[in-house]
Each structure stands twice: as C-alpha cells, then as structure tokens.
Amino acid sequence: MEELLEMANKVCDEAEVYSIEQNHRPVTFKNAKIHDVDSKFQSGISLRVLKNGKIGFAYTRNLLEREELLRNAVDSLKGGVAADYAFPFTRSIAELDTYDSSVEKISGADLVEECKRVCDILKSRTGGEISVSAFTYTENIRITNSSGTDVAGKTGMFGVYAGSVFPGSATGIWRVSLRKGFEKMPDELLDQIADVYTRSLDVVEPKGGKMKVMFMPNSMLTLNWRILSGTSSKSVYDKTSPVADKMGQQVFSEKLTIVDDPLDDSRPGARAFDDEGVACSPLTLVDRGVLKSFYYDLHYASKLGAKATGHGYKSAQWGGDPISLKPVPSLSHMSIRPGRESYWDLVKLIDRGIIMEGALGAHSGNIPNGDYSVGANPGLYVEDGKIIGRVKGTMIAGNIYETLNDVVAVGDTLYHASFGGWVPAVLLDGVSVATKG
Amino acid sequence: MFEKVEGILRKVDADYADVRYEIKNDTIITFNGKELSRIGANSTDGFVLRVLKGGGLSSVVFTREADAAKAVRAAVENAQLLATNADKPLSLADAEVVDDTFVPELDEDPRGVSMQEKLDLVKRYNDIPLGYQKVVTTSLSYQELIREKYFVSTSGTRIHEDLVTTRLSGEITTKEGNLLQNVRVRAGGASGFRAIRDQEENLEARTAVALDLLKAKPVQAGEYDMVLNQGLAGVFTHEAFGHFSEADIIETLPTMREKMKIGNKLGSEVLNIVDDATMPRQLGFYKYDDEGVRVRRTQLMKEGVLTGRLHSRRSAAEFGEPLTGHCVAEDYRYSPIVRMGTIFIEPGEKTFEELITMLSDGLYILDAKGGQTSGENFTFGAQYGYVVKNGQLGEMVRDINISGNLYKTLNDIVAVGNDLTLSRAGGCGKGQINIRSCHGAPHILAKNLVVGGA
Numbered sequence: 041m042e043e044l045l046e047m048a049n050k051v052c053d054e055a056e057v058y059s060i061e062q063n064h065r066p067v068t069f070k071n072a073k074i075h076d077v078d079s080k081f082q083s084g085i086s087l088r089v090l091k092n093g094k095i096g097f098a099y100t101r102n103l104l105e106r107e108e109l110l111r112n113a114v115d116s117l118k119g120g121v122a123a124d125y126a127f128p129f130t131r132s133i134a135e136l137d138t139y140d141s142s143v144e145k146i147s148g149a150d151l152v153e154e155c156k157r158v159c160d161i162l163k164s165r166t167g168g169e170i171s172v173s174a175f176t177y178t179e180n181i182r183i184t185n186s187s188g189t190d191v192a193g194k195t196g197m198f199g200v201y202a203g204s205v206f207p208g209s210a211t212g213i214w215r216v217s218l219r220k221g222f223e224k225m226p227d228e229l230l231d232q233i234a235d236v237y238t239r240s241l242d243v244v245e246p247k248g249g250k251m252k253v254m255f256m257p258n259s260m261l262t263l264n265w266r267i268l269s270g271t272s273s274k275s276v277y278d279k280t281s282p283v284a285d286k287m288g289q290q291v292f293s294e295k296l297t298i299v300d301d302p303l304d305d306s307r308p309g310a311r312a313f314d315d316e317g318v319a320c321s322p323l324t325l326v327d328r329g330v331l332k333s334f335y336y337d338l339h340y341a342s343k344l345g346a347k348a349t350g351h352g353y354k355s356a357q358w359g360g361d362p363i364s365l366k367p368v369p370s371l372s373h374m375s376i377r378p379g380r381e382s383y384w385d386l387v388k389l390i391d392r393g394i395i396m397e398g399a400l401g402a403h404s405g406n407i408p409n410g411d412y413s414v415g416a417n418p419g420l421y422v423e424d425g426k427i428i429g430r431v432k433g434t435m436i437a438g439n440i441y442e443t444l445n446d447v448v449a450v451g452d453t454l455y456h457a458s459f460g461g462w463v464p465a466v467l468l469d470g471v472s473v474a475t476k477g
Numbered sequence: 478m479f480e481k482v483e484g485i486l487r488k489v490d491a492d493y494a495d496v497r498y499e500i501k502n503d504t505i506i507t508f509n510g511k512e513l514s515r516i517g518a519n520s521t522d523g524f525v526l527r528v529l530k531g532g533g534l535s536s537v538v539f540t541r542e543a544d545a546a547k548a549v550r551a552a553v554e555n556a557q558l559l560a561t562n563a564d565k566p567l568s569l570a571d572a573e574v575v576d577d578t579f580v581p582e583l584d585e586d587p588r589g590v591s592m593q594e595k596l597d598l599v600k601r602y603n604d605i606p607l608g609y610q611k612v613v614t615t616s617l618s619y620q621e622l623i624r625e626k627y628f629v630s631t632s633g634t635r636i637h638e639d640l641v642t643t644r645l646s647g648e649i650t651t652k653e654g655n656l657l658q659n660v661r662v663r664a665g666g667a668s669g670f671r672a673i674r675d676q677e678e679n680l681e682a683r684t685a686v687a688l689d690l691l692k693a694k695p696v697q698a699g700e701y702d703m704v705l706n707q708g709l710a711g712v713f714t715h716e717a718f719g720h721f722s723e724a725d726i727i728e729t730l731p732t733m734r735e736k737m738k739i740g741n742k743l744g745s746e747v748l749n750i751v752d753d754a755t756m757p758r759q760l761g762f763y764k765y766d767d768e769g770v771r772v773r774r775t776q777l778m779k780e781g782v783l784t785g786r787l788h789s790r791r792s793a794a795e796f797g798e799p800l801t802g803h804c805v806a807e808d809y810r811y812s813p814i815v816r817m818g819t820i821f822i823e824p825g826e827k828t829f830e831e832l833i834t835m836l837s838d839g840l841y842i843l844d845a846k847g848g849q850t851s852g853e854n855f856t857f858g859a860q861y862g863y864v865v866k867n868g869q870l871g872e873m874v875r876d877i878n879i880s881g882n883l884y885k886t887l888n889d890i891v892a893v894g895n896d897l898t899l900s901r902a903g904g905c906g907k908g909q910i911n912i913r914s915c916h917g918a919p920h921i922l923a924k925n926l927v928v929g930g931a
Contacts (some may be wrong), residue, residue, distance in 0.1 A: 070729035074562045078812065080538040081548065084521070101521045112519055119506070119516030119596060148558045156562075169730055211851045248698065278614040278652055279481040280657055325711035338851075358783040361810065364503065366515055366888045403845025404858030405878055408650065409657040413929035415849075415856035423931060432854065435880045435929030437698065474698035474929050 041184055044106050049186050051114060052089040052096070056185040057128045058354075059085045060317065060362055066175040067151040072159040076149055085361035086354075087113045088127075095123035099363040110280030123224050129187040133312035136193070136305040139178075140221035143196035146176050150222065150473070158202045158225050165234035166202035168212060175199050180328045183317040185256040191317055197308040200225040204237045206430070211238045211418045213397055214258055218456045221307045232383065238399070240420045242429035246475060252422075252448060253471035255387060257455035259396035259414070260463045264374065265403070266440045267298065271333075271411050271452050273340035273371045275461070280408040282441060283331055291331045292440075293447035296466075297377035298326040300335065307462060316352040316368045323349055324455065325371075329445075337369045349462070374461035379450030386451055386467050388425035394436060394473055395420040413437035433476045438468075446470045478637070480627045482524075485545045491530040491553060493569065495630035497767055498524050499809035504621040505589070506596055508603045508647075510614040512734035516596060524808035525767075528552035532566020536812030553679060554601045570793035570800050572770045579764045580636040581670030582757070587621045587643055590670050595619055598647030598673065599645070600852065606649045606679040611688055617647035617662065621671065622912065625806060626767070634769040642666075642760075643673050644902050644913055645922065658690035660860055661846060663902035667913060668758040680723065686861055692871040692899030693861065698930025703923055704832050705877075707898040709859055712845040714822050715905065717886055718743075718750060719916070722777045722785075723803075723815040723907075724792035733853075737783060739798070744887035746782035748823055751776050752787060752803070754818025754915075759817030759899055761915030765802065772802035772818060781887070789815050807909035814907065821917035825893030831923045832894055834868040840928075841865050843878055853883040856929075878929040886923065893918035899927040 041057045048055035065079040086099035087109055098112035151174040162170045177199070182192040198221055203214035213236045215229040255263060275281035275409050284293050292298075302311040302320035313319050316338050324332045336344070337352030352367035354360075381389070400415035416434040451465035482496045500522045507515040523540040535555030539548040560566065587595075603617040603924040609760050644665035651658045662683045665673040666769040705713060720726055737743075744750075752759045753774040767772055768790050775785045788796070789804035792815060806813040818898045833841065841863045848857030863870045899917035904910060 071731060073564060073729070074559055075535070075729065076535050077559050078538075079548070079551040079555060080522070080810075081544050082538065082540045083812065084540065096519050097515070100518050101523055102542075107601045112517065115592075116517035119592070119770070121513050121516060138538075148555060150557060151561055169732070171729075205730065208732055208736060210726065210733065210852060212676070241813065273543060274509075278650070279652065280614060282655060282657070342585050361521075364519065366522070367865070385911040397853070400851055400854060400880070401856035401858060401878060402846060403849070406657065406659060406876060408659065411876060413858070413876060415854055415878075415880040415929075417851050417854055417856075433880055433882050433885075433927050434876060435698070435856065435927055437876075437878070437929040472698055472930055474700075476700055476925070476927055 041315040044103065044109070045184055045186060047106060047110055048087060048089050049165055052091045054090040054127050054186045056183065056317065057085060059182050061180040064175065064177045065148065066157055066173055067148065068173040069155045069159055070171050072163050072170040073256040083407060086363045089113045089117065090123055091418055093122060093124060095121050096365055109130040124340065127187050128189060128318050130189045130313060130317050130319050132190055133191050134303050136303065136310045136312050138305055138310050139194040139196045142221045143176055143178060144346045146198060146222050154200060154224060158230065161230050161235060162202060162204050166204040166237045168206065168237055170204055172200065172202045172472040174211065183313065185317055185435065189317045191313045192313055195309060196220060198222050202233060204233055211398065216293045218308050218455050224298065226388050239427040240418065241428040242430055244421050244429035246431065248419050248473045248475040250470050251473055252390045252467060252469050253473065254390065254393065254395045254465055254467045256395065256397050257463050259399035260457050261459050262399045262402040262412050263440055263444065264412050264459055264461065266407055267413060269407050270372050270410060271335060273334045273344055273346065274369050275408065276334055277340050279345050280412055283329045286331050289331055290329050292326055292329045292444040294329040295379065295450055296326055296329055296444060299324050299377065300371050300374050300376040302373040311372065314352045315354045318348050318350040318352060320350040335369055335371055337367050340369055372460055375454065376463050376466065378449065378452050378454055378464040380452055381449045382452055383465060384463055386449055387422055387427065389448055389467060390425060393422050394420060394431065394434070398437065410440040412440065431475060435474045437472045437474065443468050443471050478627045479629055479635055482627055485526065486551070486629060486631055488546065488549050489528055490642040491528045491556065493631055494527060495628065495769065496524060497525050497809065498627045500625040501808050502623040505618065506599050508599060508615050511607055517926060523808060525812050527812060528551050529569060530556040531560035532563060533557060534567050535559060537899060538812065540808055553902040563680065564632065567791060568794045569790035572768065572790055572800060574633045576635045576767060577766065580639045581641060581667070581762065582669035583641060584781040585669045587641065587670040590839045598906055602676055602680050605677065606684040609688060609783050609821065611651045611653055611691060612649060613652040614650045615647060620644045626888050628767070628769045630769055631851060636765050638763065638765055640667070640763060641669065643670055644912060645673055645676060646902055648682055651687045651691050653691040656691060658687055660687040660690065665902045666760045667762050689873055690861055695876045696874040696928055696930055698928055700925055700927050702836055703926055704836050704841045705921050705923060706843040707896065707918055708844045708900065709918060710780040710822065711900050711916035712848045713821055714750060714858050714918050715817060715916040716850045716857055717881060717883055718850040719817045720850050721785050721816050721821045721883060723816040723817065723911045724796055728792055728795055739783050739785065742782050743884065744778055745890050746780045747893045748778055748781050748822065748887060748890055749823040750778040751823060752818050752820045754853050759819050759911055759915055760903055762903055763818070766804045767806045767813035768804045770800050770804065775801045787815050787817060789813065798806050802895070805911065808876065808913060811909045814909065816907065816911050817914060819899060819915040821897060822893060822919065822921065824897040824919045827892050827894045829894055829896060829920050832866060832892055832920050833870070835892055836865055836922055837868050839865050841870060855883065856880045876930065879926045880929065886926065889924040890921055891924060892922040896920055
C-alpha cells in the first residue's frame with residue numbers, strides 16, 4: 041500500500057488508498073435442518089486520486105499490478121469529475137473495543153450447535169417452520185492518504201438470526217442477536233419469537249381505516265429510509281429534502297430523538313473513522329423532534345460549505361462491493377433513543393391497530409417526499425391491548441413528516457435492525473391501513 | 478485460463494467439485510443532476526469453489542489465488558460438517574458433461590465504443606429532463622458489466638461463457654411547492670451497446686410523466702379491479718408467482734411445497750407462464766448456468782395449472798424433477814442460487830381497448846417502481862396510473878402501491894392481452910443482485926387488488 045501511495049503521489053496532487061479484508065462464515069438451518077455451511081475470504085483495494093480539482097477512482101482485488109490500478113485511476117481523471125476538497129489529515133482516532141479475538145475461535149461446529157439449540161427451542165414452543173442462521177464475520181479496514189493519515193480498524197461479529205415461519209407462507213416472526221464474541225441467543229429474544237408467533241396464528245380480517253401502527257425493527261427500514269433521505273447532505277444539495285430549510289425547527293414528535301453514534305463500542309460494528317478516513321463522532325440528527333443536523337461526506341460537505349461529519353461510507357442501497365463503490369453520505373450507526381415501555385406495554389396501548397413485524401416494499405414509493413406505502417409482512421392485528429391474529433393482503437401508508445408527529449410511545453429495548461442501526465419499537469397513531477373488504 | 482482453475486480442482490479430495498473463475502469488467506458513468514459524479518473502468522476477479530463430499534455440499538468464495546489451499550480445506554471441512562449433521566446425504570442431479578466456449582453475438586460491442594462517446598451520450602440524455610424548469614434533479618447512470626466466466630468441474634465439464642450487459646438507469650425528480658415526484662428511467666439489455674442508443678424519446682416520455690405527476694391526485698386506498706401495463710404485469714409475474722417457481726425457496730417450507738405441487742391449479746384458465754432464457758437478444762439470455770447446466774425453456778403454468786419449476790442440480794435431485802439450468806450467481810463473490818431467467822405471461826387474444834372496456838371501472842396502472850415478496854404475500858409500486866370509469870381513461874393518479882396474495886391473485890387474473898413485451902433492465906435482489914433478471918407480459922386485467930393509498 042505504501043508503495044502504491046508513493047507512486048500515485050508522484051503523478052497526482054493527492055492520493056488515498058483504501059484496503060479491506062473480509063472473512064465470513066455462515067451456517068444455515070432451514071425447516072430446523074442443516075442446509076448450508078459456507079465460507080468467504082475476500083480482499084481488495086481502491087485508490088482515489090486528486091489532480092487539478094478533479095477526482096479519479098479505481099479498484100482491484102489483487103494488487104499484482106500496481107501500475108494498472110494507478111493507470112485506471114489516472115485515466116478516470118480525464119472524465120473530469122470535480123472535487124473541491126482535500127483528503128483529510130486525521131491525526132488520531134478513538135480507541136475502540138471492536139475486536140474480540142475469541143470470534144476467530146468459533147468453529148463451524150459451534151455455529152451448528154447454536155443453530156440446533158435455537159431450532160429445538162423454537163420448534164417445541166411454536167410448532168412453526170423454523171429457520172436459523174449463525175455466522176462469524178471479521179473485517180479489517182485500513183486507509184492511508186497523502187495528507188499523512190494512516191488509520192486502521194478491525195471488527196469481529198457473531199450473529200444469530202432466527203425465525204418461526206407461518207404455515208403456507210415464507211413470512212414469520214424473526215429476531216436477530218448480534219455480539220462481538222460468542223454468546224447464545226438471549227432467552228428474551230427466543231421468548232418473544234415464541235410468544236408473538238403463537239398469539240398471531242389465526243388469520244383475521246379487520247376493517248381498514250386510520251389506526252395505531254407499531255413498527256418493529258424488521259419493518260423500521262420503512263421509516264428509516266425516508267429519515268435518511270431527508271437528513272442527507274446529498275438530498276439537501278439536490279434540493280430533494282423536504283426539511284432542507286427546517287434546521288432548528290420541530291419536524292417530528294418530541295418523543296423522537298434520532299442519533300448516530302459510530303463510537304458506541306458496547307455494540308459490534310463501532311467505527312472510529314469513516315471510509316474516507318475522517319474521524320467519527322456522535323451526531324444528533326433530531327433532538328426531541330427538533331432537526332439538529334444533516335450528515336456529510338467530504339464531497340457534499342465541500343459543496344455545501346459545511347464540515348464533513350465522518351459519514352462517507354462505501355455503501356449502496358442493496359449492499360454492493362465496498363471496493364467498487366465511491367463513498368456517499370450514509371448513516372451507518374443510526375439509532376432512536378429508547379423510551380420506557382416494554383414490547384407488551386406498547387401492545388397494551390393499542391386500542392385498535394397493526395404491529396408491523398415486517399414490511400414489504402420499503403424501497404418503493406416516493407421516498408424523498410417521505411411517503412411510505414408498504415405491505416404488512418406479517419402484520420399482527422391488536423384490539424384492546426391484545427394480539428388477536430395476523431392480517432393478510434393489508435397495506436399501511438403515510439408520510440413520515442405527518443405520522444412521525446403522532447408518536448404514541450417508543451419502546452425501551454434497542455434491537456439490531458437489518459439496515460445496520462439499532463432501533464426500538466415505535467408506536468404511531470393515525471396511520472392509514474387498507475385491507476381487503 | 479482453464480489450467481489455473483484445474484490446478485485448484487486437482488487439490489480437492491471429494492466426490493465432486495467445481496470451480497468458477499471470473500473476471501468482471503465494469504464501466505460506469507454517473508450524473509447527479511448536471512454534475513458528473515463518477516466515471517471509470519475497472520477489472521476485478523475471483524473464485525468460487527464448490528465441494529460435495531459424503532453428502533454435504535459447501536461453497537467457498539475467495540479472491541486471492543494464494544488462498545486456494547485454505548479455500549479447499551475450508552470447503553472440505555464445511556462439507557464434512559454438513560454431512561455429519563444432515564438427516565440424509567445430499568446429491569446433485571446428473572448433468573451432461575460439456576466442453577464449450579460461448580461468446581454471444583452483439584449489436585455493437587460496448588468495448589469498441591470510446592469512453593468519451595459513452596460520456597457524451599449519457600450527458601445528452603441527462604440534459605433532456607434538466608432542460609425543464611420543474612425538474613429539480615436527475616440521476617442517470619450508464620453501466621457496462623462484462624463477466625468472463627471459466628467453469629470447470631471434476632466431471633469433466635469445461636465452459637467459457639461471456640455475459641455482456643449494458644444498462645442505462647436513473648431517476649427524474651420534479652418539484653412544485655413542497656411536492657416531490659420521481660420517475661424511473663431504464664434501458665439496456667444483453668445484446669450490446671445498440672440498446673443504449675436512440676433513447677431521446679424514452680427520456681422525453683419519462684420527463685413528461687414526472688411533470689404530469691405534479692398535477693396528479695393521490696389514489697384513494699381500497700380494493701380495485703385493474704388493468705396492468707406490460708412492465709407492471711411483468712413485475713407482477715416475477716414477484717407474485719416467479720419466486721415460488723424457484724425450487725430453493727419452497728424446498729424447505731413444507732406447507733408451501735404442498736401448495737406448489739406440480740399439477741395443482743393455482744391460477745385462472747387464461748394464464749400461461751414460461752421461463753425462457755434461451756431467447757437470444759433478450760436481457761435474460763444465457764447458454765449455461767453457473768453449475769455448467771444448459772438452460773432450457775420451462776413451462777411453469779399452463780391454463781392455470783402448475784407444470785414445472787426452476788432448478789439447481791441440488792433442488793432437481795431433491796424434488797426428483799428435470800434440470801432446467803437456472804442456478805445463477807451475481808458474480809465471483811457468490812455461489813449460485815436458483816434464479817428466474819426470462820419469465821413472462823404468454824400473450825392471449827385481447828387488445829388493450831378490449832381490456833379497458835372489460836374493466837369498465839377501476840384503475841389502469843403503469844410501470845414498476847419496486848416490488849417485493851415473502852411467501853404468499855407480495856407488494857409492488859406503480860409509477861403512475863389513471864382512473865377508469867365506464868371504460869374510459871380519466872384523471873392521472875399517483876402513490877400507487879399494490880398488495881396481493883399468491884393463492885388468490887393468480888385466480889383473479891381474468892383476461893390477458895395480445896401485446897407481450899419483455900423488460901430491458903433488471904435488478905432482482907434475492908440476497909444477490911441479478912441485473913439480467915428479465916420479465917414480461919402483455920397487458921392483463923386483474924380483480925380485487927388492494928391499494929395502500931397515501
């Protein structure tokens with residue numbers, strides 16, 4: 041890497057080398073039987089260069105031919121992509137506890153054992169079609185640039201994803217447990233899968249209308265995607281953020297505080313620097329409903345005359361390959377401050393409503409405008425504080441800038457959400473529910 | 478190239494093994510609004526090794542040739558762990574041994590078009606919507622993806638196949654007051670660069686829709702009868718039915734598997750559905766899948782009755798059904814899974830006008846905006862629609878998201894048009910992205926679909 045940086049420095053004004061190594065080992069059980077045991081060993085390098093206010097970019101899997109990588113990056117300068125910023129000099133970064141070496145010692149057999157244990161418990165308690173996967177993942181990222189930055193971080197994770205699927209469908213009640221090292225899936229999560237599943241076995245056909253709707257972590261992407269869109273510096277620059285001119289104003293209910301804290305290493309996946317080598321720090325986006333900040337990468341910070349907040353990540357809507365992606369503003373550690381109510385307390389607050397255990401179509405609809413219209417997958421129908429059953433063919437719809445002003449309560453437990461954040465259950469009122477009949 | 482791959486295979490002590498080595502060439506040009514935000518060409522490569530030993534099948538992905546020995550050890554170890562813990566040994570359906578090189582014919586090889594010419598073309602397209610005052614921003618990308626695949630198995634199969642995909646994709650965003658609207662732009666295919674040329678009218682038409690949507694009314698939530706245009710009916714076919722024709726999805730869901738038995742009647746008599754990735758010059762076209770199996774035309778539904786499904790070698794053995802050649806990976810970062818190739822509803826007799834007359838009252842909805850499925854339930858968005866009253870098209874409506882149920886909706890398709898078209902840009906995400914996922918349909922008339930409203 042040093043050699044590549046040196047070579048690039050000779051022909052360009054500035055250069056940055058990003059390298060990543062990823063090891064992934066998943067074990068999957070389907071219908072309570074072992075199905076797959078796989079492994080992945082991947083690595084790669086990407087190079088960004090700056091020259092005369094333009095940026096060039098290239099990447100490779102194997103640094104066998106440095107010259108070719110550099111040539112690709114220099115060639116791409118000719119396209120003339122403007123960059124009015126410099127690569128940062130990051131003198132020091134927070135020391136984080138993100139890597140527990142015991143994660144490397146978790147064997148395939150350990151993963152199989154944990155899957156078996158979870159399958160047995162859920163099978164006996166729900167009678168449903170049980171799917172469980174367990175995995176270990178390690179990631180090593182290093183960024184060096186010609187400003188003198190040389191930062192590196194190693195992350196380890198152990199996760200279990202378990203669900204009980206309703207008969208005749210592929211939808212069910214799912215929970216995920218994510219830790220830095222080996223830890224059995226906690227009983228609370230297994231209890232919740234079993235309790236919620238057994239109470240929602242009956243199919244019910246309630247009438248539609250406006251009612252309470254509770255978003256669980258597996259459906260929270262619906263709201264999260266629109267929040268991310270509205271508070272991104274890219275949307276502000278593109279003039280597609282409905283809250284671009286609302287800084288300091290009340291945009292959501294005062295029950296909502298939305299933060300991004302990459303430094304919180306009590307959970308796995310904490311980061312001390314983003315994918316551009318900018319040091320991370322906690323950021324409050326919305327404080328008790330008041331809009332406090334947008335999030336920036338280097339590019340949009342320079343466009344808008346703001347300071348980069350350490351939110352430039354090589355991420356894309358559908359995953360993607362980090363080495364091939366250019367950094368974009370991204371909220372990788374988004375969290376909603378928990379409230380006081382437990383899951384069952386929240387259910388008691390629902391006179392009539394739907395619990396969205398999952399959502400279909402979070403990615404469709406008019407996202408910049410804040411509109412959502414998603415299928416309940418599954419949706420549990422609640423009456424007088426009790427889960428009565430589950431609904432089919434039901435959609436819920438609203439606009440976050442309206443419905444997030446009508447927050448009834450926020451749950452007390454943070455769950456890992458599929459999109460990478462940690463969120464509690466959020467109970468809203470006045471959400472439109474459309475049903476058959 | 479084959480020697481490199483065969484060298485790895487020789488180190489494997491197993492009942493069966495295969496290696497796919499791929500070189501992936503990626504060219505990308507992206508505009509965000511009037512600014513060029515990315516341009517460049519890159520090449521990456523990697524290996525996928527699969528090992529079957531003692532009844533366990535494991536796959537290992539690796540990107541450094543130096544990791545080959547480690548990958549072989551891991552694959553054998555994983556396969557043994559599977560074999561020890563499984564109720565019954567896994568087998569692969571017998572596949573023909575093939576030695577072939579297949580390079581598709583192209584209408585203009587994109588590798589022969591200069592970067593400057595590509596850039597000029599994308600800029601010209603991007604400038605079309607930006608010429609309108611109410612267009613607040615655009616995003617427009619040209620992507621060219623060339624997969625050079627080398628597949629070798631211990632059975633003696635050796636295949637080199639190239640897949641060349643070109644794709645123009647983006648979004649036009651309009652704004653009036655506080656209201657934002659957006660519309661997707663798509664073009665491209667598997668037949669070369671020609672598919673990217675002459676898109677001016679396409680861009681003009683999409684811009685007109687994005688501007689008209691500013692005046693459209695939100696649709697009222699509720700249950701409607703609808704005519705779906707070809708793009709939307711294609712997504713419907715893919716989401717509502719196609720995924721459950723993928724054997725790996727239902728393999729381990731016993732109750733769904735029972736409902737999806739060959740011979741079961743799931744749809745109305747007017748419904749005939751096929752997956753045919755053998756049609757050249759269509760987006761979904763390929764010759765061999767990523768297990769080295771030649772792809773075949775597969776009739777999935779005939780007059781509403783299930784007649785076939787899509788398989789990998791593993792699922793074909795499990796179901797005791799014929800191989801179809803549908804086990805496909807996104808690229809060298811993934812082991813293959815069962816995917817649709819080119820799925821479509823076969824055309825019927827009705828003209829569009831006849832379908833609208835039959836509909837009488839309801840909605841005419843057009844063009845897909847994302848779809849998703851999970852077991853029996855599915856949703857998808859339409860980019861826009863029109864209210865239909867007494868068989869006449871009326872005002873434009875927006876914010877249309879539909880939900881339905883696999884077992885019910887296929888029976889609620891009451892008429893099929895005569896105007897089949899196939900999609901030219903795909904992006905199915907089933908753990909991996911398949912940009913060549915192709916679907917199609919003629920106009921169709923469906924009853925009782927739920928609209929979420931706004």
